[in-house]
Amino acid sequence: MIPEHPSHQILDSSKLDDYLTCPRRFFFCHVLGWRLDQPAHDLYFGTCWHCAREWQLIHGYEDLEGAYHAFIVPYREQFDEESDELYRPKTPDAVWQALANFSITYYRDLDENKLLRNPETNEPFTEISGIVPIDDKRVLHFRMDSLLQRKSDGKIFSWDHKTTKASYISYPTWDKQFYLSLQNGTYTHCMFCLFPVEQVLGVEFCGCGFEYLSRGSAARPAGYYSTLRRVPAWKTPDQMNVWLWTVLNLLQDIDRDFDRLSDCKEDDDILMAFQINPGGCTKYRGCEFHDYCMAWPNPLRQCQEAPLGFRTEFWNPADMDSRNKMRLTWK
Numbered sequence: 001m002i003p004e005h006p007s008h009q010i011l012d013s014s015k016l017d018d019y020l021t022c023p024r025r026f027f028f029c030h031v032l033g034w035r036l037d038q039p040a041h042d043l044y045f046g047t048c049w050h051c052a053r054e055w056q057l058i059h060g061y062e063d064l065e066g067a068y069h070a071f072i073v074p075y076r077e078q079f080d081e082e083s084d085e086l087y088r089p090k091t092p093d094a095v096w097q098a099l100a101n102f103s104i105t106y107y108r109d110l111d112e113n114k115l116l117r118n119p120e121t122n123e124p125f126t127e128i129s130g131i132v133p134i135d136d137k138r139v140l141h142f143r144m145d146s147l148l149q150r151k152s153d154g155k156i157f158s159w160d161h162k163t164t165k166a167s168y169i170s171y172p173t174w175d176k177q178f179y180l181s182l183q184n185g186t187y188t189h190c191m192f193c194l195f196p197v198e199q200v201l202g203v204e205f206c207g208c209g210f211e212y213l214s215r216g217s218a219a220r221p222a223g224y225y226s227t228l229r230r231v232p233a234w235k236t237p238d239q240m241n242v243w244l245w246t247v248l249n250l251l252q253d254i255d256r257d258f259d260r261l262s263d264c265k266e267d268d269d270i271l272m273a274f275q276i277n278p279g280g281c282t283k284y285r286g287c288e289f290h291d292y293c294m295a296w297p298n299p300l301r302q303c304q305e306a307p308l309g310f311r312t313e314f315w316n317p318a319d320m321d322s323r324n325k326m327r328l329t330w331k
Helices: 013-021 023-031 041-059 064-078 081-087 092-105 172-179 182-194 237-262 290-295
Strands: 034-036 113-115 126-133 139-146 148-150 156-165 200-213 223-232 310-312 324-327
Touching (some): 023 034, 041 092, 041 139, 064 092, 092 223, 172 182, 172 200, 182 200, 182 237
Parallel strands (some): 156 200
Antiparallel strands (some): 126 139, 200 223
């Protein structure tokens, strides 16, 4: 009943996170391909912020105009100036302030660390994508922001860029989300495949929290502000074994749900595949499929086309452009 799509078998950390949050949401998003039919501003803003940070890593933190240009050109392709007020505090003006803050706060970054280059192409090791094996038959897709080497001891690490609001970045939960994250494990695993394990530090998550004050004070006038935070979420080989077992177990669960789905029919009372996780309904501002889970015991009866307010669009990480495309192997 449900047409097979090439992206069904292509998995990355974000898809696995969606399955962990709720298998039924995974079904709607990645099996049916349903997406809210509205601009995904947070996602696109974050992608453009990556472009600006990539520019800084390659060309130096002093070139603010170049970094801002790397942000604004792709950003304006999707969001015009009239929309800026709608998306405060994540706006181009906020990016200019944040890039300047970055260049001041972390001015020693490129003195203390060296951006590595791809030995095959001599391209800077930024925006690295590809596949990495997790057993003899299966792979995960990945997309890393950077690979650097600490000059003091030669250790290898990655800076991963995150954007959020300043009100959230100061909470302890912002730090804690990274230590056990599947993304952290995937990127560390990629580094283990590229370099000797003892040389790898892991992933340091670099957050920028954006803030806009409409009414200022003597201490802080009205305008844009940014809070910068770094979380060195290094993982030991033992912790990586936990990550690997978790990922392999998740893949088995997903395979089992696809097998169950092949036996499900429209006239079944309920859908006995991709179960609902009630604990995931309120995550990330609330699940967009909550009302459908309430109304549809068996969504196979309504899955012929996306409902009003949704579009069909499959997330396929293999389709994304990147500076470095790699097929990693066990080291």
